[in-house]
Amino acid sequence: MRLLIAQLECPITTDIETFLAAAKSLVSAGGFHLYNPGGGLSPLALGSFLQEELGKEIYLHFHPADRNRAALFSDLITASALGLEKVVLSSGQHPVKTRFPQAKPVYDLDLLQLLQMAHRVRAGFDPADESEFIEGGVPLQIGVSAKVDSPLELLRLKQMVDMGADYVFLKWPSQLLDLSRLPEIGKPIYLSLGLEELEKKEEGDWRKVKDSPVAGINLRIPVGQEAKGEEVLRWHSRYL
Amino acid sequence: MMITTQKAKEAVLSSLSSYGKIVLIGCGGCAATCQTGGSEQVKEWEEKILAGRVLASIVCEEPCDERLVRRDLRRIKKELEEADAVLVLACGLGVQTLVDVTGKVCLPGLDSQFYGKAERLGRFFERCQACGSCLLGETGGVCFLTRCPKGLRNGPCEDMIEGKCGVKDDLDCVWKAIYDRLEALGQLEKLNRVRDPEDWSEHLHPQQVIWERGGTGERG
Numbered sequence: 001m002r003l004l005i006a007q008l009e010c011p012i013t014t015d016i017e018t019f020l021a022a023a024k025s026l027v028s029a030g031g032f033h034l035y036n037p038g039g040g041l042s043p044l045a046l047g048s049f050l051q052e053e054l055g056k057e058i059y060l061h062f063h064p065a066d067r068n069r070a071a072l073f074s075d076l077i078t079a080s081a082l083g084l085e086k087v088v089l090s091s092g093q094h095p096v097k098t099r100f101p102q103a104k105p106v107y108d109l110d111l112l113q114l115l116q117m118a119h120r121v122r123a124g125f126d127p128a129d130e131s132e133f134i135e136g137g138v139p140l141q142i143g144v145s146a147k148v149d150s151p152l153e154l155l156r157l158k159q160m161v162d163m164g165a166d167y168v169f170l171k172w173p174s175q176l177l178d179l180s181r182l183p184e185i186g187k188p189i190y191l192s193l194g195l196e197e198l199e200k201k202e203e204g205d206w207r208k209v210k211d212s213p214v215a216g217i218n219l220r221i222p223v224g225q226e227a228k229g230e231e232v233l234r235w236h237s238r239y240l
Numbered sequence: 241m242m243i244t245t246q247k248a249k250e251a252v253l254s255s256l257s258s259y260g261k262i263v264l265i266g267c268g269g270c271a272a273t274c275q276t277g278g279s280e281q282v283k284e285w286e287e288k289i290l291a292g293r294v295l296a297s298i299v300c301e302e303p304c305d306e307r308l309v310r311r312d313l314r315r316i317k318k319e320l321e322e323a324d325a326v327l328v329l330a331c332g333l334g335v336q337t338l339v340d341v342t343g344k345v346c347l348p349g350l351d352s353q354f355y356g357k358a359e360r361l362g363r364f365f366e367r368c369q370a371c372g373s374c375l376l377g378e379t380g381g382v383c384f385l386t387r388c389p390k391g392l393r394n395g396p397c398e399d400m401i402e403g404k405c406g407v408k409d410d411l412d413c414v415w416k417a418i419y420d421r422l423e424a425l426g427q428l429e430k431l432n433r434v435r436d437p438e439d440w441s442e443h444l445h446p447q448q449v450i451w452e453r454g455g456t457g458e459r460g
Binding site: 116 | 389391392394395396402403407415416432437
């Protein structure tokens with residue numbers, strides 16, 4: 001059985017109860033992926049809250065668009081301290097594509113450097129000075145966001161797998177046929193797509209997914225569309 | 241070269257409103273090429289926009305070079321002494337050099353935009369960020385720091401769509417350009433290297449390069 005993950009944007013609100021109710025309505029989701037493009041509630045706080053209330057898999061999305069290496073290190077160890085071990089790393093959206101277009105883009109690290117740092121943190125090393133800050137390391141499962149629509153992107157995915165990515169959140173390839181030709185990366189792949197994209201998929205697309213080694217689906221559900229998201233997840237769970 | 245654009249005339253006139261007698265200084269280098277501070281622009285300001293208020297005008301060979309500024313200003317020494325303010329049609333380097341040399345109120349008439357190349361007159365493109373550690377040898381001569389809006393050092397982001405930048409839609413992804421260039425050069429293996437994060441402790445502003453005695457300008 002493949003894992004259905006509901007990707008939720010961290011809301012701009014202080015009303016956590018409404019967020020929890022929306023998450024609870026997604027009963028077909030086996031896990032939640034919390035993404036904060038900028039300005040929303042902390043995914044760390046929400047993740048901790050959801051894990052306690054729902055007991056489902058929580059994936060925290062970290063990106064360097066609005067955080068330097070010190071802040072990202074803090075996020076990683078805080079996630080681990082809260083018992084949130086699954087993280088998904090991406091490059092993040094440039095501020096001009098977010099609610100804060102005037103904000104200064106950070107990108108102190110890029111995705112590969114962030115992956116490298118997360119690995120060092122997991123091994124128990126402080127990226128500031130490479131000293132061992134916690135014996136035995138920090139429990140983290142480190143995933144990355146990726147695409148494979150071009151040879152360059154495929155090369156980059158291979159690089160990240162070689163660098164030790166534990167799983168991959170892969171944007172639905174433009175040529176789904178290529179899915180079967182994905183290199184033997186030997187890591188779980190979660191296909192990532194939005195509600196609108198998913199509605200355009202045909203049965204044939206799903207058959208290809210079913211025949212592929214894909215470990216699950218990550219469905220991006222816009223704020224306020226949880227009911228529709230649940231309907232879609234339930235319908236597609238039959239195919240998966 | 242430093243690419244400059246002209247400030248709005250109203251804004252410049254407003255900044256000059258409390259000063260009567262003006263000396264006007266242009267740039268014979270970058271701003272002349274950009275047609276923002278060359279002899280024609282200096283003439284326009286002197287004869288039309290500030291008519292009757294300009295004690296003297298001059299186009300310095302390179303207003304960012306203190307030696308050349310001192311040499312050129314000898315010709316208008318008296319007018320400078322009498323001036324209430326200096327309007328500088330040069331980049332920020334020129335304005336600050338003139339402040340250092342004259343001690344006068346020096347007001348900028350231009351905005352410094354970026355270090356760029358001139359494709360032809362009127363078409364200027366940002367190509368260098370003066371990062372202090374040039375990596376063009378690793379990327380086929382294409383600068384990712386300047387041409388990627390995120391400044392990513394290790395390949396494209398997930399927003400790239402069919403070789404196009406996901407941040408500035410009219411832009412080709414620089415990492416696609418680097419890939420194509422290295423492929424053409426038979427050097428794709430250079431993409432396998434993962435570059436370390438920048439060490440920002442080495443970039444504390446303001447930076448300086450001071451030659452040691454007998455040195456060659458190499459950064460110490």
